[in-house]
Amino acid sequence: MQDRQISMQITGLSCAGCVGRAEKALAALPGVTEASVNLATAKGQVQAMPDLEPAVLVSALEQAGYPAALSQLSLDIEGLSCASCVGRAEAALRAVPGVVSAEVNLATQRAEIRYLTGATRAADLRAASTKAGYPASLRGSEADAAEQAQQRRGQEITALSRQLSLAAVLTLPVFVIEMGSHMVPAMHHWVMANIGHSNSFLLQFVLATLVLIGPGRHFYSKGVPALLRGAPDMNALVALGTAAAYGFSVISTFFPQVLPVGTANVYFEAACVIVVLILAGRLLEARAKGRTGAAIRKLVSLQPKTAELISGDSVIETPVEEIAPGDLIRLRPGARIAVDGEVTSGSSFVDESMLSGEAVPVEKGKAARLSAGTVNGSGVLEFRATHVGRDTALAQIIQMVEQAQGAKLPVQGMVDRITLWFVPAVLLAACLTVLAWLILGPAPALPLALVAGVSVLIIACPCAMGLATPTSIMVGIGRAAQMGVLFRKGDALQKLQAVQVVALDKTGTLTAGHPALTNLQPAEGFVSDEVLRLVGAAEAQSEHPIAKALVAAAGKDLPKAQSVEALPGFGLRAQVEGNEVLVGAARLMQREGIDAVALAALAQSWAAEGETPFYVALNGQLAAVLAVADPIKQGTAQAIAALQARGIKVAMITGDAEATAQAIATRLGIDAVRAECLPGDKVAAMKELQDSFGSLAFVGDGLNDAPALAAADVGVAIGTGTDVAIEAADVVLVSGDLRGVQDALTISGATMRNIRQNLGWAFGYNVLLVPVAAGVLYPSGGPLLSPVLAAGAMALSSVFVLSNALRLHRLKSSLDEKAEMPRNGTASLRPAT
Structure with missing residues (x-):
């Protein structure tokens, strides 16, 4: 049996370590032959045996701590008459790739379906039920997968904005009281005189607690379970770092007697500012990630929601999901084409630049092919739908781009191997840092050890490593599609x-790929256009490809030829408007006694360039030499x-x-x-x-x-x-x-350079700054990095990688400056069936 591919949206991914663990959980399932997870798109792709239940994938991701995003859809089902009908309809719906559950209610004639977001569409579910003998229609409306993803991104940005605002408001007094007292003596005196030392600590404790149980709760709800599973991630590093700073501060506030003399300091401001800075970084990251998917959203937006379906003598505005192959559709001037089809009547010019990149509209007449997403010109067309839903050229492009964006390049294998042990290595480095400071550090060693250990935990950034490759791929391939x-x-x-x-x-x-007239030189006393008009008329009754090329070059409104006679091996003879027309090779001129010497040298030069020359004689006199070739x-x-x-x-x-x-x-x-x-x-x-x-x-x-x-x-x-x-x-x-x-x-070279830049930054950042955070520069007079600065650096690291990837949007196409030239036909992007 052939494997099937299942796509899904995955939540809770925050770094490359998360990606590795989610992939490992999926790949370990029986029946899964290949699994890949993309951090930039938060999407997973699985190659699996056809009998693998999507619910198994959902369960595995849930246990790993990265739940799959699920969508729900309601369908109205017709033709249900008994319990066996219900069973057959449910079986048909559950057989659709990505469906987790399908429940059909006989009494309400309704189906409730839960499916992996992005794995299937409403049109596929409707088609499956209809094919099983139970016609289905949408109950309400469903946004396309890309729109749903955009909506989730918007919700994520809104939630992060709200959390960041609350955290900043609560953190500001803590930061002003503590850091202001250290930096401005007058502030210290004011705090001591008006608030008091103990009350200052208590106020910071209350505000810091609100920050950590409110906006910062996410780091603990995600990080602590990951730590307990033995699979720590970025959230675990932040949770440990902020918990260490907060815990030490709580002890200093309420139980200072248990600490060595002179070490009872508070670091509430560090815990709070870390949360603020990392939330700010994630907000910027979420906004940048939203821009990386712009190409797909632009492609999806090209398909209109409705089409004008011709039913008898009436025209009905119909949702595009309900259009079926064979339906007759009317296309108004300026309207965007909803589905692929073939013109049955009318003529117009269609802008196909979204498919081909060419700005020149393409002439469409009867039997011409139309592609979904392209734009009609000023004429009215009627066409019959040939491909709908996922079978349209536009849908195939979107699917092609999405799959390529989710792919892993060979270079990603090295990154994955490193990131799997990166977070555990950071935890070990933080423990060794604390231990080294406690043993070797100057008095008071405990606060210095705490600062260094927390800085190591916070400054490490697996997110940048995880995003380095997939974001560049996503933007690069998306830009390529636009080109x-x-x-x-x-x-x-x-x-x-x-x-x-x-x-x-x-x-x-x-x-x-087809012959065309490439050259025409009239003899003295003859005019090119008139000669070509007579030749086109003479060849109009022939089905030979060369004859068709000559007729096409001659244009429309040709006179009718009489007494057309094919001369096998020589050419053709005809009477046109009282003129005897001869078209053929040099041997035809020789046989008819017509002197062709005047144009023979030119004919030979064309032949040397790979073109096929023909002579034209009118009323027994050499009129022209022309050449036909498959043009460059x-x-x-x-x-x-x-x-x-x-x-x-x-x-x-x-x-x-x-x-x-x-x-x-x-x-x-x-x-x-x-x-x-x-x-x-x-x-x-x-x-x-x-x-x-x-x-x-x-x-x-x-x-x-x-x-x-x-x-x-x-x-x-x-x-x-x-x-x-x-x-x-x-x-x-x-x-x-x-x-x-x-x-x-150009895209390949620029994207790979971008990936190398991102990886160089991500690895260089961690290799250089983790030791600095640990305090290796301190013995030689260098700084001991503050956890607050560490948090800022970590947040900016991911933003840098995403911003660098977004530069690929600026790449220019070599087709932008091409000369405008009419053409016929359209792209065929439909896979063979």
Whole structure:
């Protein structure tokens, strides 16, 4: 049986250690073959046997201390007539991946479903029930998974803001009384005269207690259970640090006699300020995390909530969840398309820039394909829905990006191994610090030992290490999606930066994949447009691809040809508006006794460039020479030049004849050519290139490119190509423009640099500052770091990592400055079924 993938939102994750423990809990379950958890997105992905119950995942995460986020949905169910109907409907709903429980009530004809947030959607649940024979409809409304995640993020930010405000208000008097007395003698005298020494301690005790049992309670409710389970996390470090400062202060306040003389000092302000600073850091972190998911939210927002469904003679505004394949939909001017479909009537221009990155609207007429999320122009269209819900191109893009964002790069393995023992190591370092100060420190050693031990606990920041890689991946892949580059596999992001050679298929990759008129030179006394008009009319009745190219170039409103005669091996003869038109090869001109010498040299030069020349004669006189070829795609030359400027070799692997391949390679400046390759030969040719140059990325679009795409170090598929090619690739270029390869390399290089910067900061910060917090500089006259400064540094460390990752939003696409040029068709991003 094939494994299935289950996604879920996980709560309570605060550092890389949490991620490791959550992954360990999931991976240990029978039937789970692979588990990964992403700190930045708070999302887990599990590959498991089909019979694994999601409730088992929920239970495992609950026991590990990181509960899965659950959503609830109500459906109205039709067709329930007995208890067996209830059983079948429940079984169908429970079979949907991610459903934890499904209860169907016969009396109310309603189903209550609990499912892992992000694992499924209302449309999938409705479809499952309907397929089982019990049509279902939404009871109320449900936000999309991305909207729910955004709502939870907003709630988290609101709660943190409230907690921070309360903690700051309670902490301010404590900080002013204690630190003000130390720093300003006049303040000390005022406090002693008006409040008194004992009352000052009591007031600080009351306020600090309120801070720790109020806004700071979260650290204890999460950290203490984690500590008792033997799996301490960031919350445990904060809980221990603040508890130590608070506990020592309580003893100093109420039982000073048990402490050595001169050591009964209070550190209530340290405990309070630590809570304030860490809450402030988490608030900034939550806001920054919200920005990392902007790409997904933008994509989700492109799908409208309703569509105008044509039912008989009426048009009904219908929720998009209720649209089914085959439904007829009317599209008003300026409206956003709700589902994928095929035009049945009308014509318009559609803005597909959200899919392709191209700003030029695409003309749509009967039988043209439409994609959800794109925007109609000024015309009215009617179209039949072909793909809805998760089957639309937009939904596939969103799913592709989400999966890639949640992936773990090979570099993350090292980080995971380190963070698993990081918190226990910090606890050990804190204990050794206290012990060393008690044994070696100057009198009074106890307060100094306490300050140093608490500082070590507080300054250590596993959060920064845990966020270093996933936030960069999330922002980088999201920005790539906005640029029209879809990473289907996250590890391609790391592999792509090492590529030394890019191998390109020719047909459909370098070229448009279909013949087109590329050149036309009229003979003396003839006009290009008139010659082309007559040629188009003569070829209009032919189904040959070259004939279609000539008709397309000639335009509309062509005259009707008479007496059309195909001349096998030579060309075509026809009568158009009283003119005898001959179109064909040089041998046709020779057979008919027409002198073509005047244009022969030009025809030969075009042939040398890989184009196919044809002659045109009107009424027995040479009228023009034209050339037809599979034209080079716009931007291809710039893309190849940009790759070579990076020091990357560019090769072409094609099944075309050697002469044609060499002509195109010379024209584009390609470094190496492998021609006349069958699909199996392409893999062998790639191996030769890998041996010669190193790591290789292969770019292709056709069915015959699938083996090469799968075998390459990185397979890059043209989004306008076949579904099979897209399925075999690691990266998809939505627009089909080869400059997308340059964008993919830019994203890869920038993201990996960003990850290295983040990891360098996170590890460097901890390696350098933990010893400083322990007091290694103190014997040589250096500072003994205050727990308050330690808390500030720890909070800023995570914020730095997130802010650095967000810089990837600024990356520019090489397509931004492309020349505007009309095109036809749209991207095919639907996986093969």
